[in-house]
Amino acid sequence: MFAVRDIVIFALVAGVLAAAILAAWPWARRHGRFAVAGVTTAVGFIAWNLTLNATDATGFNVDAPIIPLSWADAGSGVLAFVATALVLGLFTERGEPASRVVGAAALAGLVAIIVDLFVL
Numbered sequence: 001m002f003a004v005r006d007i008v009i010f011a012l013v014a015g016v017l018a019a020a021i022l023a024a025w026p027w028a029r030r031h032g033r034f035a036v037a038g039v040t041t042a043v044g045f046i047a048w049n050l051t052l053n054a055t056d057a058t059g060f061n062v063d064a065p066i067i068p069l070s071w072a073d074a075g076s077g078v079l080a081f082v083a084t085a086l087v088l089g090l091f092t093e094r095g096e097p098a099s100r101v102v103g104a105a106a107l108a109g110l111v112a113i114i115v116d117l118f119v120l
Contacts, residue, residue: 004050010120018084022107036088037088038108041111045112060072073116078109085102
């Protein structure tokens with residue numbers, strides 16, 4: 001479906017954008033949470049798209065009839081969300097309110113969806 005090089009490059013773009021957006025939030029700047037979210041966004045993006053490549057899942061890259069969003073695009077966001085929520089919630093920020101962790105993960109997932117929607 002996509003070249004591995006392109007997946008990695010755009011995953012890094014998604015990670016940097018997620019980190020930059022989260023860096024505007026004071027909570028995310030403490031303890032480098034924005035950097036953690038950037039890395040997990042890139043990892044989730046890469047994992048999803050490499051899985052699609054390995055399984056030759058071309059049917060996932062078909063846009064929905066109402067909105068121009070495919071399962072491939074949405075999957076990038078879901079995996080970025082899950083990776084970010086897991087790492088922040090289970091490993092680095094166990095004492096923080098869930099709303100902040102989930103909010104940061106949701107922003108990371110949204111950025112991954114937008115990047116995947118417009119570049120892959």
